[in-house]
Amino acid sequence: MGTRDCKHICDESSPAIGEAGKTGEWRSLMPVIHHNKCIPAKQKRQSCFLCWLYCPDAIIKKTIPIQINLEYCKGCGICVQVCPAKAITMA
Amino acid sequence: MKVTAVNLTETEYVLPGNRTCPGCALALAYRHILKALDGQVIVTVPASCLTVLHGMYPITSVNVPCVNTPFASTGASATGLVAGLRATGKKGITVLAMAGDGGTHDIGIQSLSGAAERQEDFIYICYDNEGYMNTGNQRSGSTPLGAITGTTPILGKRQNPKDIAAIMEAHCLPYIATANASYPLDLYEKVRKAKGVKGTRFIHVFAPCAPGWQFAYSDTIKIGQLAVETGLVVLYEIEDGIFHLTSASKSLARKGNLKPVREYLAEQGRFKNITKEQISQLQDWVNARWRCYLERATS
Amino acid sequence: MPKTRRVSASLTKKANKANIRLLDGNQAAAEGAKLSRVQVIAAYPITPQTPVTEELSEFAERGDLKAEYVAVESEHSAMAVCTSASMVGARTFTATSAHGLAYMHEMLHWAAGARLPVVLACVNRAIGAPWNVLNDQQDSISQRDTGWIQIYARNNQEILDSIIQAYKIAESVYVPVMVCFDGYVLSHTEMPVNVPSQEDVDRFLPPYKPHTVLDPANPKNYNLVTLADPRANAEGILCHGYMELRYLLQEALQNSTETIIKVGQEFGESFGRNYANMFWKDNLDDADIVIVAMGSLAMEAKVTVGMLREDGLKVGVLGLRVFRPFPKAALVKALEKARLIVVFDKNISYGSEGATCSEIKSALYGSQIKAAVRNFIVGLGGRDIKARELADAVKKSLPSLKTSTLNTEHPEWICYI
Numbered sequence: 001m002g003t004r005d006c007k008h009i010c011d012e013s014s015p016a017i018g019e020a021g022k023t024g025e026w027r028s029l030m031p032v033i034h035h036n037k038c039i040p041a042k043q044k045r046q047s048c049f050l051c052w053l054y055c056p057d058a059i060i061k062k063t064i065p066i067q068i069n070l071e072y073c074k075g076c077g078i079c080v081q082v083c084p085a086k087a088i089t090m091a
Numbered sequence: 092m093k094v095t096a097v098n099l100t101e102t103e104y105v106l107p108g109n110r111t112c113p114g115c116a117l118a119l120a121y122r123h124i125l126k127a128l129d130g131q132v133i134v135t136v137p138a139s140c141l142t143v144l145h146g147m148y149p150i151t152s153v154n155v156p157c158v159n160t161p162f163a164s165t166g167a168s169a170t171g172l173v174a175g176l177r178a179t180g181k182k183g184i185t186v187l188a189m190a191g192d193g194g195t196h197d198i199g200i201q202s203l204s205g206a207a208e209r210q211e212d213f214i215y216i217c218y219d220n221e222g223y224m225n226t227g228n229q230r231s232g233s234t235p236l237g238a239i240t241g242t243t244p245i246l247g248k249r250q251n252p253k254d255i256a257a258i259m260e261a262h263c264l265p266y267i268a269t270a271n272a273s274y275p276l277d278l279y280e281k282v283r284k285a286k287g288v289k290g291t292r293f294i295h296v297f298a299p300c301a302p303g304w305q306f307a308y309s310d311t312i313k314i315g316q317l318a319v320e321t322g323l324v325v326l327y328e329i330e331d332g333i334f335h336l337t338s339a340s341k342s343l344a345r346k347g348n349l350k351p352v353r354e355y356l357a358e359q360g361r362f363k364n365i366t367k368e369q370i371s372q373l374q375d376w377v378n379a380r381w382r383c384y385l386e387r388a389t390s
Numbered sequence: 391m392p393k394t395r396r397v398s399a400s401l402t403k404k405a406n407k408a409n410i411r412l413l414d415g416n417q418a419a420a421e422g423a424k425l426s427r428v429q430v431i432a433a434y435p436i437t438p439q440t441p442v443t444e445e446l447s448e449f450a451e452r453g454d455l456k457a458e459y460v461a462v463e464s465e466h467s468a469m470a471v472c473t474s475a476s477m478v479g480a481r482t483f484t485a486t487s488a489h490g491l492a493y494m495h496e497m498l499h500w501a502a503g504a505r506l507p508v509v510l511a512c513v514n515r516a517i518g519a520p521w522n523v524l525n526d527q528q529d530s531i532s533q534r535d536t537g538w539i540q541i542y543a544r545n546n547q548e549i550l551d552s553i554i555q556a557y558k559i560a561e562s563v564y565v566p567v568m569v570c571f572d573g574y575v576l577s578h579t580e581m582p583v584n585v586p587s588q589e590d591v592d593r594f595l596p597p598y599k600p601h602t603v604l605d606p607a608n609p610k611n612y613n614l615v616t617l618a619d620p621r622a623n624a625e626g627i628l629c630h631g632y633m634e635l636r637y638l639l640q641e642a643l644q645n646s647t648e649t650i651i652k653v654g655q656e657f658g659e660s661f662g663r664n665y666a667n668m669f670w671k672d673n674l675d676d677a678d679i680v681i682v683a684m685g686s687l688a689m690e691a692k693v694t695v696g697m698l699r700e701d702g703l704k705v706g707v708l709g710l711r712v713f714r715p716f717p718k719a720a721l722v723k724a725l726e727k728a729r730l731i732v733v734f735d736k737n738i739s740y741g742s743e744g745a746t747c748s749e750i751k752s753a754l755y756g757s758q759i760k761a762a763v764r765n766f767i768v769g770l771g772g773r774d775i776k777a778r779e780l781a782d783a784v785k786k787s788l789p790s791l792k793t794s795t796l797n798t799e800h801p802e803w804i805c806y807i
Contacts, residue, residue, distance in 0.1 A: 003620045006149065006629040009564060009601060009638055010505040013611040015154045016624035018108030019146035026113065046097045053096040053275055054312055056111065056118035058103045072107035076114035077309030133604050135474065142615060149621060149629035151611035156604040158477050159613040160470060161496050167467030171430065171474025171482075172604075174458040178429035178480040184606065202470065205463030 018072065023057070027075025029090040033066055037087035041065045051079035051088065094276055094283075104130045109152035110143050114308030116272035116298035116315065117218050118144060121153075123275045124187070124216060124296075127282035130155050132187045133176075135168040137161065137199060139191040140225045141218070165190045166202035169213040185286060186213035193223045196232035196253050207262040207291045214285050214292045217255060218272075220300035228303040235323070236373055237356070237365035240303075247364050251376060259293040260329060266290075267329040268337075271297040273315025277326060277338035284328075297324045305360025314358060322349040322381045327388075334387045344385055352377055413583040415576035418546040419485060419511040419569070420445035421583075422553030424455045425591040426509075428483040432460040432471035434490060437523040438573040439513040442485040465490035469497030469508070476506040477612065479600040481557065485511035487573060488529045492517060495533065498566075502537030502639060504613050505601065507560030507567070509553060510538075514685065514736075515573040516771040524772020525573040527685060531713075531737040531745045533568070537639050539646055540714040542685045543571040544670070546581040551663055554591055558653045561598050563646045565639070572686040572736075574772065586661050594660045643715045650712060668717035670709035671724060673699070677706030679784060679791075680725060680761075682733040682750060684710040687769065691734070693777035698784060705784065710746060718753035725754070728761045730791050732784050735801070736769045743801040751797065762790035765801035779804055 024030075035041040039048040041064060052060040056076065059069040068079075080088045092098065104125035111118040117140055125132065134157045136142055142159060146152045160168035169188035176184060190199055195217035203215060222240050223229040230240040233252040240248065256269050266288045270278040278296060285292040299314040301307065306314055318324040319339045326340040336344050343349070352374050356362040413421065419442050423431070431450065433443040449455035458475075462468045465486050472482040486494065491512055501508050512530045516522040530540060539559065543549040549571045556567040571577060603610055616632045623629050630638075651666045658664030672692050674680065679698075681691045688709030698705040708724060725731065735744025742748065747765035754761065764787040769775040783804060790796075 003628050003630045003634045006623065006627050008149070008630060008635075009642075010503070011148045011613045011616050011630075011635060012602070013146060013148045013151040013614050014623060015106060015152070015609055015611075016150045017106045017152075019106070019150040019152045020108055020110040023108045049096040053099070054119065056113075056115050056122070056311075057107050057109070058105055058122055059107045062097075062101055069107060074113035074308075076311070077307075078114055078312055081309050082312055131606050133478070133606075145611055145614055147621070148614045148616040149623040151609075151614060153611065154609050156606060156609045157611040158474055158604065159611070160474065161500055163466060164470035164497065167432075167462060167470035168474040170460055170462070170467070171432070171471035171476075172478055174430045174432075174460055174471060175475030175478035175480035175482075178458045178475065179478060181478065201464060202467045205467060208463070209461065 022071055023074050024071045027073060029075050029077070030070060030073060031068055031075070031077070031079050031088050032091045033068065034087045034089070035065045037085045038066060039085050048084065050082050050084065054078050054082045094279055099279065100126055102126065102130070104154045106152045106154060109146065111140070112302055112308070114301050114311045116300065116311050117141060117220065119275060120218055120272040120278060120296050120298055123279045124282050125155060127279045128185050128187065128286055131183060132185045133158065133172055134187045134189055135160055135165060135172060137165045137190050137194040138225065139194055140220065141189055141191065143225060162194055163198045164202050165194050165199050166204070166206035166215065169215065170206045170209070170211045173212050188213055188215045190217055191224070192217060192219040192221060192231045192233040196255050204262065207259060207264060207293070210290045212289055212291070214282070214294070216294045216296060218296045218298045220298045220303060221252070222300070222303050224300050224303045237369045238361045239364055240361070245364070256293070256295045262291070264291050264293055265331055266292040268294045269297070269325060269327055270294055271315050271319060271324055271326060272299070273312045274326065274338050281328065303361070306358055310358065317350070317355045317358065319343070320350045321352045321355040322377045323352060323355060325381070325384050327384065336384065336388045344388055349377070349381060409585045409587065410582050411585055412580045413546055414578050414580045415546050415549050415571050416441040416513065416578070417445060418550040418583050419553060419571070420449070421585055422550040423483045424449050425586065425588060426554050426557045426595060427481065428455070428457055429480040430458045430460065430472065430475035430482045431484065432462045432468040432482070433484050434462055434465045434468050434486065436487050436490040438515060438577045439485050439487045439490070442511060442513070465493040466497055469494040469501060472508045473497065473501050473504060473506050476508055477600065477602045478604050479598065481598045482508050484508070485513065487513045488515040488517045491529045491533060495536070498533055498536040498538060501566045503635070505564040505639070507557070507564055507598065509556045509560055510566070510568045511553065512568050512570040513573045513577045514570055522771040525575050525736070526770045526772070527570070527736040528770070530568060530570045534714055534745065537565065537643065538714060539565050539567040539643065539712070541567065541569050541712055542710065543569060543576065544686055544689045544709055546576060546583050547663070549576065550583055550585065551657060551661070551665065554595060555653050555657055555665060558595055559646065559649055562649050563642050564601055565642050565646060570685065575686045590660060594656065647715055647717060668712040668720050669724070670711060672707040672709065674706035674708060674724060676727070677704050678727055678729045679703055679705045680708050680728045680731045681705060681780065681784065682708045682710060682731060682746060684713065684746060685736070687734055687736060687775065690775065690777050691780055694780040694784070697777060697781045716749050716753070721750070721753045722757045722759065725759055725761065728759060730787060731761050731763045732787050733763060733765050734768050734780065735765060738767050738801065747801065760796070762796045764790055764798060767801050767803045773805060775804065
């Protein structure tokens with residue numbers, strides 16, 4: 001099967017999630033949020049969200065409760081470090 | 092209204108599942124830079140870690156138009172985009188040149204200096220991970236004293252880095268700032284401010300690199316903050332020649348002393364061979380520089 | 391010696407009606423770019439190209455040409471400005487020589503691989519070491535592998551005409567085009583040039599339609615890292631590997647011959663000067679001795695032909711116009727009757743021979759033509775080469791007509807060593 005069907009004459013790339021594959025497979029530990037400690041969950045309103053702010057891979061959603069996309073989370077653990085309520089642990 | 096994690100837009104221009112290392116400060120910085128520009132940009136990027144973040148043909152990890160360009164040519168590529176947009180009557184798009192320290196301090200300095208001298212209308216952001224990280228960590232013009240890299244493997248770097256923001260200041264630019272991935276809201280506000288300025292705008296972003304500097308991925312933010320707390324990185328803005336400190340550096344100037352540099356050096360494997368003499372040299376250098384900044388801030 | 395005569399008043403009037411002006415090669419190049427309504431110009435001065443940059447900046451500042459003139463700080467940056475401006479849809483132009491062309495070598499590869507229709511005027515000059523600002527063709531010949539279409543002009547009319555055609559060709563096939571002309575010999579020599587009207591050029595040359603889209607509403611990322619093997623996109627369609635993309639560039643160059651000739655034909659119909667060829671043929675019909683030359687040397691060679699025919703030799707000139715893509719098939723057809731081919735090269739691929747000579751030999755391989763090929767390296771670093779010297783070289787080569795040796799191992803040089 002040839003490649004002419006793509007109709008490109010030069011290197012033109014289109015945006016998509018998961019360019020490097022399912023990067024969740026890279027990690028050895030995963031972040032777990034304890035919603036009894038998490039500030040937005042406890043206060044039931046938009047607040048804090050520092051984990052979302054500091055996540056290099058934009059895999060956290062500013063929802064209540066906060067959602068982490070484990071398919072793409074690389075397990076860096078930054079969210080654990082920045083959480084002021086110590087509501088996240090690596091497991 | 093001051094930007095916070097709560098009111099900052101949820102629109103993401105950097106997509107998950109990209110090729111950056113876990114805990115990459117560049118990825119974090121880029122997220123917020125593009126948010127600050129509302130994605131209304133054309134980015135031009137030389138060979139660098141950012142090229143890797145952007146992905147591999149035919150898939151890219153960013154939701155903004157981008158032009159890749161050879162290593163030495165970022166400033167010229169941005170110039171071409173600006174000229175082309177003007178010549179074809181397209182308005183409302185910011186041209187963003189984004190290069191690493193290699194593409195800015197070293198191989199790319201000529202085209203950057205030329206573009207700045209011509210006052211070309213774009214934003215140039217240098218994300219500084221203090222080495223040629225894309226090729227596996229070799230020394231660059233911004234690598235600090237004493238750091239072990241692939242090309243300073245035993246003796247560590249024997250010179251202090253270039254002060255690229257000071258070099259750019261000599262070009263009479265309307266807006267220059269230093270920023271840090273560990274202070275994303277400060278970075279966001281600076282990019283936002285730069286957006287509204289005409290001419291060449293330069294922002295130098297400190298971007299700690301876990302594999303290159305040898306610290307745990309989870310410590311990226313901590314290392315970036317320590318750099319500011321020890322005075323090795325100073326956060327400031329120069330708007331039309333007027334200097335002022337910002338964010339954590341501003342707080343530090345008002346109250347408190349700098350932490351000793353050895354606290355910063357001790358956290359990173361790249362400084363494992365640094366000598367007592369070099370640490371003392373470094374401390375003197377940091378202290379002298381901090382004094383200058385304090386003077387500038389108060390004058 | 392022809393009798394000099396005064397140009398009659400009616401002839402002068404006719405010339406002015408046709409807008410014939412005395413232009414040197416650099417002015418002709420600048421006029422060509424201006425008439426082509428280039429939108430972004432980025433150039434760095436270098437002898438002998440400098441007047442091109444000055445003319446164009448004057449056109450831009452006076453408002454005669456609505457273009458962004460960028461006074462870049464180097465030639466590498468000049469080409470980077472042109473490639474990026476071309477990506478957002480602007481028609482771009484640059485000019486350079488020798489070291490400047492060498493300095494932008496990386497970017498020449500980039501422009502071709504990115505399939506951008508940049509047009510560059512190369513004012514041919516020698517490259518150091520040692521320093522030399524005078525003419526030879528080593529500079530553009532050294533870039534023959536980059537994927538650019540290369541056209542050589544024999545005189546100032548051809549310079550102007552080739553630049554206009556270059557845009558039509560480049561923007562049809564999406565391959566950058568280099569128009570080369572000899573430094574000083576053409577660049578600084580005034581000749582009568584018929585300058586077409588802007589209206590006529592506008593009719594001939596349509597606006598540039600880029601294949602690239604740089605729009606935040608439809609984001610694309612251009613010229614990212616590409617793997618060795620094909621890779622599927624997010625929709626599952628198999629996309630090119632590096633090799634396939636480069637295959638397409640070669641394919642475009644191979645197919646561009648058709649476009650080059652078509653554009654040359656159209657130019658002839660619009661302006662009365664026909665360029666529907668890949669090389670100029672002078673006195674070739676009955677020639678068994680063929681001189682091959684490129685650029686202004688091809689005009690000199692015509693004088694040589696006159697001299698040699700007086701001595702009873704059936705000599706003709708094949709003035710190579712398009713060096714890339716190299717017109718192998720057409721050449722073989724034109725050289726059917728040739729038994730001695732004398733190739734004059736103002737360049738040399740050190741360690742081997744003149745570049746044109748190698749190309750000619752490669753074209754002949756496998757054909758029925760049994761011609762001796764002799765290569766002379768001439769005119770390097772601005773060394774004057776006279777028609778008489780070309781004639782002597784041809785006469786020197788005559789024994790090859792009789793011997794069984796078809797080629798010599800090394801090229802011969804016309805110099806004082």
